[in-house]
Amino acid sequence: MIRIEENVSLKGLNTFGVDVTAAYFTEIHTEVQFQELLLHPIYHGSRHLILGGGSNILFTKHFDGLVIKAGVSGISTTKEYDHHVFVKAGSGDNWHQLVLHCLQHGWGGVENLSLIPGTVGAAPMQNIGAYGVEIKDVIENVTGLDMITGDIRVFNNADCLFNYRESVFKQELKEKYFISSITLRLTKGKHQLNVQYGAIQDVLRHQHIDHPTIIDVSKAVISIRQSKLPDPTVIGNAGSFFKNPAISEEAFTLLKKGYPTIPFYPVDNQNVKVPAGWLIEQSGWKGKKIGRIGVHPHQALVLVNYGGGSGDEILELAMKIQSSVKDKFGIALTTEVNVV
Ligand code: EPU
Secondary structure (H helix, E strand, C coil): CCCCEEEEECHHHCCCCCCCEEEEEEEECCHHHHHHHCCCHHHHHCCEEEECCCCCEECCCCEEEEEEEECCCCEEEEEECCCEEEEEEECCCEHHHHHHHHHHCCCECCHHHCCCCCECCHHHHCCCEECCEEHHHCEEEEEEEECCCCCEEEEECHHHCCECCECCCCCCCCCCEEEEEEEEEEECCCCCCCCCCHHHHHHHHHCCCCCCCHHHHHHHHHHHHHHHCCCCCCCEEEEECECCCEEEHHHHHHHHHHCCCCCCEECCCCEEECCHHHHHHHCCCCCCEECCEEECCCCCCEEEECCCCCHHHHHHHHHHHHHHHHHHHCCCCCECCEEC
């Protein structure tokens, strides 16, 4: 049985803690429930928004439609070989709980993605990534239900068209599929650790760990995240608000002349990515507090709601930051967070 509620507050369902309401709200626990929902008159009469953990969304107004919370849960091992294991998780499962489950079983591949807020279903949507790993590196497949017919489709890794914080589910198939589960392909031994990221190396060196395990890497990632990123259960935020922009090699060479210490990540032969957090800090915004909202003092890429701030206030701050960075560096920042 599906239950649709009316005029539901979304305050506890978005990590910015923005106080807005949805005209209609339902939580879906199984694929069959989603298929039932497709027959409901309210589903037909309204626009829809699928919500995971609400950790990458900024609500700026009342949502005059149906919010569908993905609540499909359950972690299971679907196949196991000598060196690999396939692990399936429901879209409503908590991402970090899945990471912990894998670590407890000694399965490698997701340790660098420890402590990322949000749900399993949202992870492939935006190809979550951190410290040198993206979910695309471990995704075997994603199961989705067609939002018109209810037909189940399994997308293999290539079908997902993963890119930096992008996938087919945010582009061509936006609002076309309800993700019900994902399957990861993980290593059982001989893990391929990714410890090149400077901050991870610093933590491991400091702890005199020469031969790290997946648990050591996870712990290092957790300590880095906790030192830089505000805990959304304490201070409202949605992680990085903007994407790191890619600029041409020529533009970067010019920029480096003026700012010799600018950090960068090479993308390919023609493009270089520069950290948006650095651009925002150089534009004078880091740690700025404006009433109930602001820019985090430890990571300028994170906008925060200290309590009671509205989505509009946060969006206005984001636009001011975009125009400062454009004026100073000629670089257009695009949002990583979905603004609704
Ligand atoms: N930096 C500054 N000032 C700041 C923030 C960063 O100068 O206020 C500089 C740092 O000193 C460093 C560089 O920018 O040289 C990169 O900073 P950091 O390692 O913190 O990573 P990031 O590029 O800002 C990205 C992801 C994060 C992810 C980290 C680690 C994006 C948009 N963000 O941030 O992802 O955790 O790398 O891999 O790609 C998220 O998507 O929500 C998120 C938190």
